[in-house]
Amino acid sequence: MSEYVIDDRDMPKFRVNRAAMTDPAVLERERERIFDRTWLYIGHETELTKRNDFLTRNVAGRPMIFFRDHEGKIQVWANSCPHRGAMLCREKQGNARFMTCFYHGWAFNNAGKMVSMPSDEAYGPDFDRPGLAAPARVDSYRGFVFVSFDPEVEELVEYLAGAREYIDLVMDQSEVGMRVVPGTHEYSVKANWKLLVENSVDGYHAITTHQRYFEMIVAARGEIPAGALARSSSLDLGNGHAVAVGEPVGDGLLGRPLSEAAKAERAARFARLRERYGDAWVDRMDGTRNLIIFPNLVLIDLVMGVVVRKIDPVTPDYMEVTGWELVPAEDGPELTRHRLDDYLTFWGPGGLATPDDVEALETCQRSFATRAELPWSDISRGMNTASPVSTDELQMRVFWRRWNALVTGEQLPDEPHDPPSAFYLGQRREPAEGVVAAADA
Ligand code: FES
Numbered sequence: 516m517s518e519y520v521i522d523d524r525d526m527p528k529f530r531v532n533r534a535a536m537t538d539p540a541v542l543e544r545e546r547e548r549i550f551d552r553t554w555l556y557i558g559h560e561t562e563l564t565k566r567n568d569f570l571t572r573n574v575a576g577r578p579m580i581f582f583r584d585h586e587g588k589i590q591v592w593a594n595s596c597p598h599r600g601a602m603l604c605r606e607k608q609g610n611a612r613f614m615t616c617f618y619h620g621w622a623f624n625n626a627g628k629m630v631s632m633p634s635d636e637a638y639g640p641d642f643d644r645p646g647l648a649a650p651a652r653v654d655s656y657r658g659f660v661f662v663s664f665d666p667e668v669e670e671l672v673e674y675l676a677g678a679r680e681y682i683d684l685v686m687d688q689s690e691v692g693m694r695v696v697p698g699t700h701e702y703s704v705k706a707n708w709k710l711l712v713e714n715s716v717d718g719y720h721a722i723t724t725h726q727r728y729f730e731m732i733v734a735a736r737g738e739i740p741a742g743a744l745a746r747s748s749s750l751d752l753g754n755g756h757a758v759a760v761g762e763p764v765g766d767g768l769l770g771r772p773l774s775e776a777a778k779a780e781r782a783a784r785f786a787r788l789r790e791r792y793g794d795a796w797v798d799r800m801d802g803t804r805n806l807i808i809f810p811n812l813v814l815i816d817l818v819m820g821v822v823v824r825k826i827d828p829v830t831p832d833y834m835e836v837t838g839w840e841l842v843p844a845e846d847g848p849e850l851t852r853h854r855l856d857d858y859l860t861f862w863g864p865g866g867l868a869t870p871d872d873v874e875a876l877e878t879c880q881r882s883f884a885t886r887a888e889l890p891w892s893d894i895s896r897g898m899n900t901a902s903p904v905s906t907d908e909l910q911m912r913v914f915w916r917r918w919n920a921l922v923t924g925e926q927l928p929d930e931p932h933d934p935p936s937a938f939y940l941g942q943r944r945e946p947a948e949g950v951v952a953a954a955d956a
């Protein structure tokens with residue numbers, strides 16, 4: 516048995532040792548066995564709209580430059596000068612055909628090739644001029660760009676396993692393409708990174724931790740439909756990915772009421788999407804999903820907009836978080852304003868959800884100082900039910916079992932549950948040729 520996870524199917528109970536959240540040796544192992552081996556999210560292609568656009572991002576603590584090069588190709592470069600190591604780019608974002616290192620002036624184009632160095636005669640004609648270094652692998656799925664530092668990593672589409680379908684459900688909501696709204700929500704939490712992974716798919720805490728938010732929603736929209744939260748499911752998507760899904764509830768369970776014009780705009784689009792993809796797929800699309808893509812990417816699609824969240828450990832008790840809002844590119848100004856307002860109201864720095872979550876996670880971390888008295892956290896909810904729902908904790912156990920397999924080598928069997936109901940199996944009807952041509956015309 517691993518020293519970090521108790522997975523007792525007879526009781527049943529699932530426990531995680533709090534040392535996994537506090538021990539620096541665990542973070543070291545996570546860096547080696549998880550962050551150096553899996554696919555890690557860097558950004559979305561729609562953040563780089565023009566040729567030569569770039570963003571600087573950290574991926575697992577490594578500074579990177581995320582570029583659309585002069586030919587329009589996505590590139591990822593280590594943000595370190597091959598000369599003696601100065602950080603090549605110290606801007607957060609910009610547009611540049613070339614980058615010149617401020618230390619001694621070596622210059623590179625955005626396809627990674629060195630183009631000049633001051634006084635290069637001192638190097639001789641045969642000198643092998645180094646270019647920029649790239650991570651071992653870069654690949655994308657529906658515009659989500661991932662890197663891996665492991666040349667042997669499996670292909671991204673295989674790695675994503677069942678999570679691909681849920682990315683499709685997010686990305687098919689637009690007829691012209693989803694886009695990341697410019698601007699980034701950056702914050703930090705004095706807690707272990709895995710606590711936010713858990714929290715991002717935790718339906719159980721919503722009503723208690725976010726009571727004020729629900730009071731506001733009830734005041735703005737009337738009662739929340741009875742049983743709305745129960746019409747949900749928690750699903751294991753393979754490879755440590757998991758989702759908590761909710762079925763559609765009227766024009767959405769969360770968010771402030773839409774204006775009549777915005778409602779009509781959304782309804783008309785969904786009617787066209789039904790024509791294109793069929794009811795089974797669009798019914799699913801119309802619900803909600805909180806998705807973990809192992810290890811540290813979260814997509815939260817709660818009708819009012821899609822949050823893309825990247826969670827980075829810094830020390831065992833400190834993480835950095837980056838959030839973006841993903842919206843249908845064709846949204847009119849009213850829907851965009853509404854989504855951004857919802858983002859700020861729920862997720863924002865002064866919002867009614869994120870500050871509560873941060874407080875909850877930071878108190879967990881502080882209280883882990885009592886781990887000699889109380890070494891184990893409990894994550895057993897819904898183990899003995901046939902069909903776990905979003906207020907159960909299967910989604911977290913899926914993450915932890917994969918974590919445990921990578922960190923300790925212990926493979927635990929999947930949890931047996933009933934197959935999901937027909938609703939969750941609805942597939943996309945591929946549009947007929949003529950329909951595609953008409954839609955693209
Ligand atoms: S470290 Fe960049 S040019 Fe010297």
Ligand SMILES: [Fe+2]
Binds near residue numbers: 714720724725868
């Ligand atoms: Fe929350």
